[in-house]
Amino acid sequence: MNALSLLRLALVVFGVVCLLFYPIALVWPSGWIWHHGAPYESDYFMMIVGLYATLGVFLIRAARDPLAHQSLIWFTAVSSLVHGAIMTQQSFGTAGGMNHMGHLAGDVPALFVVAAVLGGLLWRAKSTA
Template sequence: MDDIARAKYLPIALIATGLIFIFAMYPLMVWIWPAGWGLTPSQPEYEQIILGTFGVLGVFLILAAKNPTAHIKLIWFTIWLNLVYATIMLLMVLADRTEQANLIGNIPVQYLIAGILWYLLPRHKKRSS
């Protein structure tokens, strides 16, 4: 995919990710599938921190969609946050089998979001003189 196509799809991905962070994580973590998105047993204080952090990030991603190239650092932050979050959850699964549903819940989604945003980042190739 060339930079023109990436520039077309990156704002869409930023808005979709922002909406997921703002509106989907809470219902998934609390009502729809707590085992695949939350902590077992439930730890409301930590879950509120997670939801607040991702919710605020979601707002900024939606705002960044208007001019993604001006917000590359925010996009990189989002990529790394998702990678770190998913990896920590993966390590938790390896240490505690009660978290196993996260292997098909939030872990792959977090890695997927990081991968999509990374793939859609513009590639700046150096031109040879």
């Protein structure tokens, strides 16, 4: 597979994961939820679910022609890197009386993987196009 084909696949996979953010949090709350209780009990968490579901739809749509959607892909890669860096620092705290170290094995590395894969594949796809 060439870089463009891999990028298309990655966009669909990450888009689907974004759409499944809520169920993933139900199965593995210590790696994905930053509050006590059920996911729907946090207005913040539900806002994040809505944002990621929307992003997921647009990532899947971008898979049709990734080079025409470079700004969306770069936004996803860079914002994932920034989000992951902030969450890494926050994982060492105890906000709300919770231990957040589980995020270092959950959503934090997931964000870094998204950033590396999408950024790397887009870079390679552009250089071979």
